[in-house]
Amino acid sequence: MSEDLAKTDFLGVTQDQFGSLLTELGEKPYRTLQIMxxxxxxxxxxxxxxxxxxxxxRGQLDEMGEIREPEIITERVSKDGTVKWLMKSVSGxxxxxxxxxxxxxxxxxxxxQVGCALDCSFCSTGKQGFNNNLTAGEIVAQVxxxxxxxESAYPDRKRVVTNVVLMGMGEPLxxxxxxxxxxxxxxxxxxxxxxxxxxxxxxxxxxPGIYKLSETTDASLAISLHAPNNELRDQLxxxxxxxxxxxxxxxxxxxxxxxxxxxTITVEYTLLDGINDQFSQAGELAxxxxxxxxxxxxxxxxxxxxxxxxxxxxxxxxxxxxxLIKAGYNVTxxxxxxxDINAACGQLVGEVEDKTRRQEKYGHKKSRNKKYHVAIGxx
Numbered sequence: 001m002s003e004d005l006a007k008t009d010f011l012g013v014t015q016d017q018f019g020s021l022l023t024e025l026g027e028k029p030y031r032t033l034q035i036m037x038x039x040x041x042x043x044x045x046x047x048x049x050x051x052x053x054x055x056x057x058r059g060q061l062d063e064m065g066e067i068r069e070p071e072i073i074t075e076r077v078s079k080d081g082t083v084k085w086l087m088k089s090v091s092g093x094x095x096x097x098x099x100x101x102x103x104x105x106x107x108x109x110x111x112x113q114v115g116c117a118l119d120c121s122f123c124s125t126g127k128q129g130f131n132n133n134l135t136a137g138e139i140v141a142q143v144x145x146x147x148x149x150x151e152s153a154y155p156d157r158k159r160v161v162t163n164v165v166l167m168g169m170g171e172p173l174x175x176x177x178x179x180x181x182x183x184x185x186x187x188x189x190x191x192x193x194x195x196x197x198x199x200x201x202x203x204x205x206x207x208p209g210i211y212k213l214s215e216t217t218d219a220s221l222a223i224s225l226h227a228p229n230n231e232l233r234d235q236l237x238x239x240x241x242x243x244x245x246x247x248x249x250x251x252x253x254x255x256x257x258x259x260x261x262x263x264t265i266t267v268e269y270t271l272l273d274g275i276n277d278q279f280s281q282a283g284e285l286a287x288x289x290x291x292x293x294x295x296x297x298x299x300x301x302x303x304x305x306x307x308x309x310x311x312x313x314x315x316x317x318x319x320x321x322x323x324l325i326k327a328g329y330n331v332t333x334x335x336x337x338x339x340d341i342n343a344a345c346g347q348l349v350g351e352v353e354d355k356t357r358r359q360e361k362y363g364h365k366k367s368r369n370k371k372y373h374v375a376i377g378x379x
Contacts, residue, residue, distance in 0.1 A: 007064065007065045008065030008066075009065065009066065009067070010065045010066065011067055011137035011141050011185075012137030012139070015032055018035060022035075025057065031057065035050065035061070038050045040190065040191045040192060043147075043148050045069075046067075047059075047062045070087040070090075070142075071088040072085055072145065075149075083146075084096060084098045085097045085145065087138075087142070089134060090135070091131055091132040095111040095134065095138075095169050095170075097168060098168065105163060106150070106159075106161050107162070107165060108146050108161045108163070109168045110142040110143065110168050111139075112179050114130070115129050115170065117171060117174055120224070120236060121235065121236050121308075122301060124304040130170075133175040133178055134175065136182045136185070139178060140185050140192075146161055147160060147192075162194075164186055165200045167200070173213065180217055184217070186199055196219050197263075201219050201222070202268065203221070203222070205224070205237065205243050207247050210255055211251055211254065211255075221252065221255055221265050222265065223252060223266070224237065224270075225245075228285040249289075252292070253292065256293045267296045271299065271317055271320065273311060277312040277316050277317070278320075282319070283323060286327035286329065298321055302336060
């Protein structure tokens with residue numbers, strides 16, 4: 001590892017960690033406020049320009065660490081306003097971040113890993129295999145980069161990025177320490193000041209991670225369910241073979257209870273034509289989730305080459321939704337955004353130096369003409 005990479009990336013240092021560090025250096029606690037505002041509010045990258053702290057402290061910080069944003073490889077803008085960035089991790093592989101503008105809000109979908117160790121059958125990211133966890137700094141940097149890029153594009157908005165969802169590349173709960181540190185900074189007023197109700201951590205069902213998460217954060221939680229029974233979910237979401245639906249829902253109930261408020265879990269359900277979109281399966285799902293504190297987000301499948309799945313027709317989607325609404329659930333159908341730049345849900349790929357050999361399993365080959373793939377998905 002080079003000397004530069006051995007330095008602390010201060011983008012991923014929480015308020016408590018800064019406080020401990022500055023105490024060791026003999027500095028007053030208020031220095032934490034000053035430094036974090038320079039980094040996260042004013043987007044400063046050079047310690048020597050932090051003129052309200054002493055020259056000595058500036059030198060110490062510069063010697064100990066740096067403010068290191070990932071390199072932006074490409075930026076693509078969809079015809080619907082969705083923006084996708086391809087960024088380079090310290091590992092050399094690339095990951096993706098997507099901004100989705102809507103009326104009155106802006107959602108940033110960020111990654112937690114390069115690739116994914118899980119192998120959900122309908123997800124393009126999973127087909128790429130896994131390379132490495134993103135650092136806390138790399139996770140936070142996605143929000144920092146997006147804010148800097150978007151503030152000039154939306155001058156009439158007080159806050160451009162209103163919501164952050166960890167639903168990009170990777171399984172957040174398999175990178176728990178870095179994710180919880182990053183989420184702490186995103187929700188901290190000295191960081192990005194995003195409400196705990198507007199920062200959502202999504203998991204495919206890493207049950208031990210949900211229990212650990214409940215001890216460290218009160219961010220919102222989403223689960224990728226995608227099936228109304230274990231038999232089908234075993235096929236679609238293989239981690240279900242280790243942590244079946246019953247264990248997953250029990251852990252989620254505990255998480256919701258620990259929040260001590262009227263908070264709900266978001267249930268993500270990707271609709272696959274002829275697989276999990278039948279009217280009877282909607283009834284089965286309604287029964288499964290009876291008494292479970294949730295809202296349901298239906299996601300029409302976003303195709304990518306070689307997936308073997310198709311998106312259901314609009315009538316099937318509507319019938320599935322109406323069955324759940326009739327059962328008393330709060331249900332939304334996610335509008336597909338950014339499909340023309342392969343930025344829709346399930347299409348994020350990046351460029352992964354696969355450590356799991358999964359690319360060999362699915363027959364993926366690297367481009368000989370480009371160092372980085374922007375994505376594999378529908379055109």
